Amino acid sequence: MTELFQTNVDVIQSRWPQAAMVLKQQNIDSLDAALVTGSNQTISINGVQLSSRHDRVAETQLFLSTLPNDIKHATLYGFGMGDIPSIALEEGRLDQLDICILNPTIFALVLSYTDQTAWLSHPGVSLELQPKQNRLRKPYLVVPADLELISDENARLRDLLMYELNLNYANSSHKNDNPAIMQRFEDNRTFMQQDPDVSALKNTVASTSAVVIGSGPSLEQQYEKLAALCLRSERPIIIAVDTALRGLLHHNITPDIVVSIDGLVSFQLPLEKTDAIKLVYFPRVRTENIQEWRGSRYNALGDTQLYDNLATQFPEKTRLYANGSVLHPAIDIAVLLGCQDIYLCGSDFCFCGNKSHAFWDEYAVKDKNISYWMSLEQKNVQSAVHWVINGYGEKVATNLNFRSFLRSLELYLEKHPTTRFHQCSKDSAKVIGADFRELP
Numbered sequence: 152m153t154e155l156f157q158t159n160v161d162v163i164q165s166r167w168p169q170a171a172m173v174l175k176q177q178n179i180d181s182l183d184a185a186l187v188t189g190s191n192q193t194i195s196i197n198g199v200q201l202s203s204r205h206d207r208v209a210e211t212q213l214f215l216s217t218l219p220n221d222i223k224h225a226t227l228y229g230f231g232m233g234d235i236p237s238i239a240l241e242e243g244r245l246d247q248l249d250i251c252i253l254n255p256t257i258f259a260l261v262l263s264y265t266d267q268t269a270w271l272s273h274p275g276v277s278l279e280l281q282p283k284q285n286r287l288r289k290p291y292l293v294v295p296a297d298l299e300l301i302s303d304e305n306a307r308l309r310d311l312l313m314y315e316l317n318l319n320y321a322n323s324s325h326k327n328d329n330p331a332i333m334q335r336f337e338d339n340r341t342f343m344q345q346d347p348d349v350s351a352l353k354n355t356v357a358s359t360s361a362v363v364i365g366s367g368p369s370l371e372q373q374y375e376k377l378a379a380l381c382l383r384s385e386r387p388i389i390i391a392v393d394t395a396l397r398g399l400l401h402h403n404i405t406p407d408i409v410v411s412i413d414g415l416v417s418f419q420l421p422l423e424k425t426d427a428i429k430l431v432y433f434p435r436v437r438t439e440n441i442q443e444w445r446g447s448r449y450n451a452l453g454d455t456q457l458y459d460n461l462a463t464q465f466p467e468k469t470r471l472y473a474n475g476s477v478l479h480p481a482i483d484i485a486v487l488l489g490c491q492d493i494y495l496c497g498s499d500f501c502f503c504g505n506k507s508h509a510f511w512d513e514y515a516v517k518d519k520n521i522s523y524w525m526s527l528e529q530k531n532v533q534s535a536v537h538w539v540i541n542g543y544g545e546k547v548a549t550n551l552n553f554r555s556f557l558r559s560l561e562l563y564l565e566k567h568p569t570t571r572f573h574q575c576s577k578d579s580a581k582v583i584g585a586d587f588r589e590l591p
Contacts (some may be wrong), residue, residue: 153215157262160358226288229297236270247275251282349451358494360387361485366394369576370497370509374402398510500557500580501549542577
């Protein structure tokens with residue numbers, strides 16, 4: 152313990168005693184830290200600099216410039232070298248600053264070698280070492296280095312921050328002025344007019360439980376149970392995403408409903424075997440997939456900006472939750488149909504078993520198109536650098552898309568507290584708001 156650490160912690164102890172207790176328990180010797188000198192000095196941890204080594208003041212001003220001019224109260228996720236709170240409060244840019252520490256050990260290290268007492272004593276500062284994981288306080292700033300070095304305990308918060316930071320980019324390919332998408336909407340206009348809304352399915356449902364099937368690798372564990380489930384006279388509704396259909400039919404599992412929301416190419420769908428299956432589609436689906444579907448068809452709109460214009464043209468159409476993954480509207484359909492218990496199969500959000508999808512690896516050898524698609528998917532698995540925690544408490548490889556889909560689902564589950572959600576495999580990423588339960 153350094154003298155500077157004690158000086159800083161004395162201030163923290165007087166204002167946030169719980170935080171001081173946590174900081175005193177940190178082992179800073181476990182960090183691979185080094186002093187880096189340029190025009191300024193900073194600290195590098197695991198090769199990541201906590202701030203600029205060239206002009207820390209200019210870097211801080213750049214961060215602060217991203218806040219609206221009239222904002223006087225903001226949240227800071229991360230800490231860096233302490234420049235943001237020091238400058239923002241000293242210059243009066245902010246009157247109040249809520250600081251959420253993303254890695255207490257790194258914070259303890261910085262406190263050991265720098266004097267942070269000025270801003271720690273500021274009456275407008277609040278300090279949290281255990282920030283909430285399910286909500287972001289806006290407006291906010293994020294220190295990139297702290298996000299990169301975030302502790303495992305804050306993984307869910309990391310994912311929410313990454314989701315928000317990448318949202319504009321992710322939405323850029325789904326804008327409602329995209330010519331290709333607009334043409335697809337126009338091509339499917341007749342189907343939107345002729346086919347009934349998804350709400351009409353309420354008249355066909357007699358069960359209060361549903362099995363919602365994604366195409367994640369853990370689905371392979373459930374094929375035998377699902378096949379047996381299909382033979383029962385009284386059973387849950389089975390709702391599957393489109394990419395799971397070929398594997399399900401191969402294992403003699405016929406879902407009641409298949410959900411398709413985007414331009415899945417036809418070779419991925421066994422359209423010739425869909426006589427007994429209801430299709431729920433968004434108007435972004437390929438026109439030929441709608442035309443060639445043999446079972447009854449229903450449609451809906453997503454609840455994103457992409458579908459706002461269509462919603463004014465088709466006000467009678469239900470808008471389903473859709474935040475990037477086809478699994479979202481599939482689950483929303485189960486809720487719409489009044490199901491109280493919803494079982495999630497193959498809803499992994501990770502590369503469990505070092506695979507991206509169930510079944511497709513085995514089928515790929517029979518079709519060169521699928522073989523090429525799966526080779527690309529396998530490259531994504533092999534190059535994955537991101538992770539989530541599974542039901543066993545283990546880190547499992549994933550990608551940013553899957554992580555954002557997971558956190559979006561958790562936000563959805565929060566809004567449906569009276570519905571019970573169950574995960575069927577602990578190999579899947581743990582979904583906050585769902586328990587683990589075998590198929591009924």
